[in-house]
Amino acid sequence: MTAQNAIRLAMTVFTGIVLALTAVGIRWTSQHQPPSAAFASALVLGTSSAFAVIALVIIWRGAGPRRDGNG
DSSP states (O other): OOHHHHHHHHHHHHHHHHHHHHHHHHHHHHHHSOHHHHHHHHHHHHHHHHHHHHHHHHHHHOOSTTTTTOO
16 A cells, blocks of 8 residues: 555545544534524535535545546
8 A cells, every 4th residue: 555545545534534423413403502503513514514525525536637647
């Protein structure tokens, strides 16, 4: 395993933990907050989860000319 893949794997594990905590957070807020506040919290947590998944795609697929060795 190269160092680059080890770093990618570590970032993936960390992001997976964050996504799991986000899911728990959405469930907790739906049970412990008024409906409007729970919806707002779920919206923010859901949006951040979507960006986390996008970040994982960028990490593993690569972006920009420097990743493919041509720049």
